[in-house]
Amino acid sequence: MFKRKIFVFTLSLIFLPFCRADLSLTLDQNEMAKANSMYQRYCSLCHGKDREGYAADHAPSLRSKSMLSTAYPQMLFDSISWGRVNSPMDGYSEQTGGPLTDSDIILLIRWLAQKENITPIDLDESPISGDASKGKKIFSKNCTNCHGTQGQGITAPALGDQLFLSSATDSYLKHAIVNGRDGTPMQSFDETMQDHDINDVVAYLRSQASGWSAKPRQLAKWPNPNEYIINPTGESPQFTLREGRYVPAREVEKALIDKKKIIILDTRPGSAWQRIHIPGAVPMPYYRDKSKITEDLPNDDTWIIAYCACPHAASDSVINHLRSLGYKNTGVIDEGILKWIEMGLPVVAGKDKINNMSE
Ligand code: HEC
Ligand code: HEC
Structure with a gap:
């Protein structure tokens, strides 16, 4: 939690437009067109022409309201900038050798939210306590078919990924489990699992986090x-x-x-x-x-x-x-x-x- 706060703080220092007030402004037609063409060029290959996901590699939907309203903007920024290790989702930030500037990424995020008319939900960010070893059992029984026995991801995102765990808060994880992801194979577990079971699963996922922080890479020269x-x-x-x-x-x-x-x-x-x-x-x-x-x-x-x-x-x-x-x-x-x-x-x-x- 502490690490994450420092990271968010550092980001907002480096990149001033990354503040809530600015994010709530509506994009004009030119900005919408620019974001759309970036999306089609860089993202549609896997996330689909219409952001529906699953065009290739089980890339998740980028239009589910459940995801956008809670991932906006920090999680989205981290995921798009740095990517997810061991998955086809790579970093797109210039700092990692990708093609996009921070402002391009912010524009894409605002566009994704605006396309679905998203109002961010302010989750209660206090840590959720639960029994991680019980959570592990519940996870093995209910989640591994899609998310993998080590949380490495099969047809669904890798929940054991360190970048993911560092930017997904406990309440973000819980929101996904309780609400599912509309329009995707991720069902809501609200009716099939007790609240304390869900807390245990969250505690288990949290116990898998070993820390991650944004470190600009030293970039190699491209060959001639x-x-x-x-x-x-x-x-x-x-x-x-x-x-x-x-x-x-x-x-x-x-x-x-x-x-x-x-x-x-x-x-x-x-x-x-x-x-x-x-x-x-x-x-x-x-x-x-x-x-x-x-x-x-x-x-x-x-x-x-x-x-x-x-x-x-x-x-x-x-x-x-x-x-x-x-x-x-x-x-x-x-x-x-x-x-x-x-x-x-x-x-x-x-x-x-x-x-x-x-x-
Ligand atoms: C080569 C395929 C591929 C391309 C191209 C790609 N992605 Fe992804 N993306 C993925 C996969 C696969 C995941 C899930 C990774 C995992 O296992 O966690 C993902 C995850 C994400 C997530 C996290 C979503 C969530 O629910 O956690 C975001 C946000 C995202 N991608 C945005 C983008 C954007 C924006 C672009 C274009 C700049 C892009 N992706 C390009 C394959 C791709
Ligand atoms: C039938 C397959 C399936 C099962 C079973 C399943 N999930 Fe998922 N889950 C998915 C898919 C697919 C997504 C990505 C949905 C999207 O946004 O496109 C997802 C997304 C998630 C996310 C959000 C990840 C992110 O990147 O934002 C969390 C958290 C999650 N699942 C937790 C769980 C837990 C915990 C269980 C067991 C209690 C579980 N899931 C069971 C398929 C599944």
Whole structure:
């Protein structure tokens, strides 16, 4: 609780427009249009054209009133700025290597709220007490099918995520459990669970929080186009494509070991590439100006393999574009990078290690 207050305070110091009075102003037509085009470019891929969610990767609805009225504005700001670790939701803030400024993010949040005519609910923010070990049992019985046994998220958001837990207050969690999320598979537990059971579950979720705070990252330089090809003098790899498109992670690993000539595109937001990527992968976010993509990539039968966390939504969109322009040897890593990491395949993490790699 204490940490969160400091964080909120620091944010409002850095970014003055982030105050309630300003947030309640109505956006004008130009602002609405700008927010809409940002949303379509950066977010609709997973959250859907109309903010309904579930277009890809079980991305939640961004129009549920239950969520918007309690997440507005702090939770939304944190989630969009910093993303959620180990999920396809990456950070979009410039500070993490993403494309959006703080004011862009505030504009998006105000737009999301205004689209649904949201009035923020002032929750009672005092900590909720409950029995965490009882809560764990209730959670295992009622929640893990969708949220995962470790709260890692399956078809529903990862409730064990540290950023989530640091910006979701006890009352925010309780509100979600009591009210559900309208228009989504998250039902209300108001009628099926006693109030003290819900408090126990909240206490359990809280006990999983180990702390998180916003730390601007040291950002690595993006590679130059002349560094795009891995092993430029190597031979072309041979891949078996599932459905004419998807390459097994193991075959890509083998191509790297055998020093084959290949380009690997990381199609997630730039922030995700900054955090962790496959060695030699070029950041080519799905939202990048399409004309820029072809400017930099050789159309000469060099194998170009894309990946994302989704595991396919972002990479498919880039590969579809390349194929429409006649790029022949193109594919998508079937498992995506989250599975790649789970399989123990090589990755480069953070700036320092990226430097090591190019030695
Ligand atoms: C590649 C897919 C993808 C893209 C693109 C994406 N998101 Fe997400 N987003 C997700 C997923 C998946 C989650 C749930 C993460 C989890 O497990 O907690 C999520 C969660 C969120 C949440 C938290 C919602 C909640 O109920 O807790 C917000 C807010 C959000 N995204 C906003 C955005 C915005 C705004 C953009 C565009 C700037 C965006 N997302 C782009 C996949 C995506
Ligand atoms: C049938 C699947 C399912 C079950 C079971 C389920 N949930 Fe959810 N839950 C979801 C989905 C899906 C969402 C995201 C909804 C959206 O906004 O699109 C969600 C959202 C939430 C959120 C809000 C997360 C956020 O990012 O704002 C909380 C908290 C939550 N669930 C807690 C629970 C608890 C506790 C239980 C068990 C008592 C539970 N859920 C059971 C599917 C489920």
